[in-house]
Amino acid sequence: MRVWYNRTFSSVYAAIKLIREADTEGRFTIIHSNANRHTPAARLAHEFHTEPTGLDSDAYVDWCLNFCRTHRIDIFVPGREATTLAAEHARFADIGVRVLSAAPADMLKLVHDKARFYAETVLPEAPVAEFRRFETLEQFDAAWEALRPRHAKLCVKPSHGIYGQGFAIVDEQRSSAALLLGGVEYHVGYDDLRRGLDTMGAFKTMLLMEFLDGPEYSVDCVGDHGRLAAAVVRRKLPHGGSGQIIDMRQDILDATARLCADYRLNGVFNAQFREGGGRPRLLEINPRMSGGIGMACLAGPNLPYIALRGFADGFEQVHVAPVSNGMRVAELSTPTELP
Missing domain, CATH: 3.30.1490 (Dna Ligase; domain 1)
Incomplete structure (x- = not known):
């Protein structure tokens, strides 16, 4: 099964690495594209292709359709122009491609506009500031x-x-x-x-x-069209070099599950909370992988693989490992040669 991750945030490097580690059967061929041929993820993908620059949204969608035809893509996980592409699923389905979008296009537009998002979100477990x-x-x-x-x-x-x-x-x-x-x-x-x-x-x-002055929480998640399929809660520590703590607070998990249902979230996404007045408060939803996705996966569930395998085969086929609550994690920079 040929899976394409287009140009996106640097967290795609960790995602491709995690998927390849878990895919012991060699089920997925990972294709990555980027305008920068020196991107570190180019070294991990089975195939790498250079993206054009300067295209407007409509022209980029047309380029993506042609890319899928040319490279026989089965599943497309968009980063660049994710909101635009979420509205074009039917065009990709016509050529046999399934698009793994983090939410419907209208919901993606809403969560990217914090003023509207805060005004319209009803979340008793973790109300917005x-x-x-x-x-x-x-x-x-x-x-x-x-x-x-x-x-x-x-x-x-x-x-x-x-x-x-x-x-x-x-x-x-x-x-x-x-x-x-x-x-x-x-x-x-x-x-x-x-x-x-x-x-x-x-x-x-x-x-x-x-301003909320309590600890901040980052929740890395996998959604199944509005059902929270997996989640790992990381509590950020105030002092540099101390890492982060896996802290599976039930109130934060409950709030995340409600957000997942209300915004029909799908695939890998991230929710941010910060404590204020002794309870969690919602900061934002990031409808994409977070920069800390690798730290979350150290605690047990391989979230990018769970999301991809669940989308490809159905989540009843996927094992979600238990979370090592209380684990301390950190991310270290490692020198590497670029392609």
Whole structure:
């Protein structure tokens, strides 16, 4: 069975490695494509092909269809243009290709828009932090006036973004220069922020939110069209070099199962939580493999393989290993030669 992972995040390296380790029967031939021929995953895939650059969404879908025909693909796991491709399953089915999307296209659009996602998500087990959206200085000031009396710290982040880009805790005492020189990361001075927003006029949608100061949890999961088939909860530790703890909190697992059902999640996905007020609070859903997928799989379940095998053959054919709760895990960088 020929399985194609197109250009995606660097976690595809760990996914291909884990699948090949578990696929002792040699059932799956893994094809990977990327515009960068030096990508580390090129060394692990059975076949590697170079992707074109500069294509718009429609042209890229056409290229993917032709790639599937040319290379006899059976299962396509999209990373690049995943939302667009999730709406094109029928076109791929017409040529005999099954597309493993993390959710239906409308749900992917929703989870990528944090303002809408937070407003529409009902999750009693782990409610979202209180927030306001803003696109002008006037809206920021109104949001600050509403939230600051109720919360000791506030933070900002973009409605659309990945990897924590644009996130900052708002510091009311120090300037951005003082924070920079003090080596304080992910903080911005309140007065400097307001001045910057004022000079911009209008800008992309941002969120002002209560800052949650408790431990953060990352849940690596496999969904089966809305059913949570496997999950590993990692608790991030505050001190560098201490690793992470596998912490299978039932309240977080219950919240993740509800999210999986509500958003019809499928394949490998990730949910992020942070504790606030003594209970978990939802941060986001990442409809893709997380950067820590390898650490999660050290605890037992081989999540990329479970997702692929379950999609290919049905989950009744898949063994999900028990999770080693309490295990401490870490990820180490390893030098390697690139292709």
